[in-house]
Amino acid sequence: MSNVDVYWYEIRNSLYMNVCNRCTLRCQFCPKTQGCNQVHQYDLSLGKQPSANExxxxxxxxxxxxxVVFCGYGEPTLRLKVLVEIARxxxxxxxxxxLNTDGLGNLVHKRDIVPELAEVIDSVSISxxxxxxELYGKHCKPQLKSAYYGVHQFIRRAVxxxxxxxxxxxxxxxxxxxxECKEIAEDYGAIFVPRYLDKVG
Ligand code: SF4
Incomplete structure (x- = not known):
């Protein structure tokens, strides 16, 4: 295991930014929840949360x-200022x-962060x-109240x-x-994309 923090990594022709290793979910299917911070050959553990300049x-x-994709084993919008500065x-x-997001940024920041993100982010992928x-609670173990409805509101704003x-x-x-997930997404005017366990990128 390397001692050097990985702030970015490559998958195919895209550059993935690893700016945050915290999140407010404890997804049961996430390797991080099982103690693994590895994506492909990259260890995404962060010794400290890097500044935008770093x-x-x-x-x-x-x-x-x-x-450029803001992703990693953490929720990038928890570090909104850093994310916006790097994206700019x-x-x-x-x-x-x-931006790959859990869609909980508005709940965390207690305000609508979508317009601010849209100034520097072209597309979003929302989990x-x-x-x-009920199922969301079972699989994602949210720490925030009303998280599932927060995701819906975020999608509604994002489109x-x-x-x-x-x-x-x-x-x-x-x-x-x-x-059913596809129907929900399409009713909001979003594109639905199924994902597969352990596949990143
Ligand atoms: S929000 Fe992302 S990083 Fe956090 S536990 Fe869920 S899948 Fe893992």
Whole structure:
């Protein structure tokens, strides 16, 4: 295991940003919940939460990449200021930006952060994970009250602001009905994308 924090990593032609290792969910299907912070060959454990400058200074030449994705084993919107600053820097190079989020940013910050994100983020992928609050609670173990409804509200806001909104749920989770999740996503005007356990990127 490396002692050096990984602030970014590559999957195919995209650059993934690892700016936060905290989240307010304890998803039962997440490798982090089982104590594993590994994605492909990268150990995404962070010794400390990096500043925007530390991440920006560590970046490779951005011109060769198709997209910058804010992802990692943590919720990027918990570090909203850092995320926005890095994304703004990346946009100067004309590179596309995407945020993978649990959709709980508005609940955490107790305000609507979607317009602020939309200034620097082109597309979002939001984890719905279940067709109802009960199953969401079972699989994601949210620490915040009304989390499932928070995700719905975030999707509703997001479709008005981003060029592309994807909503995801994982195939094969006990009781999760992928078709119902798809219906929910499409009713909001989002694109539904099924995901598969242990597959990142
Ligand atoms: S929100 Fe993401 S990082 Fe956090 S436990 Fe769930 S899947 Fe893992």
């Amino acid at each position: 991440v920006i200074e560590s970046l490779p030449d951005l011109l060769g990449y198709k997209e 820097y990346c946009k100067k190079f004309g590179i596309k930006t995407r 719905l994970n279940a067709q109802n609050a 008005n602001y981003f060029n592309e909104v994807r909503v995801t749920a994982i195939e094969g989770l006990d009781g999760v009905d992928i078709n």
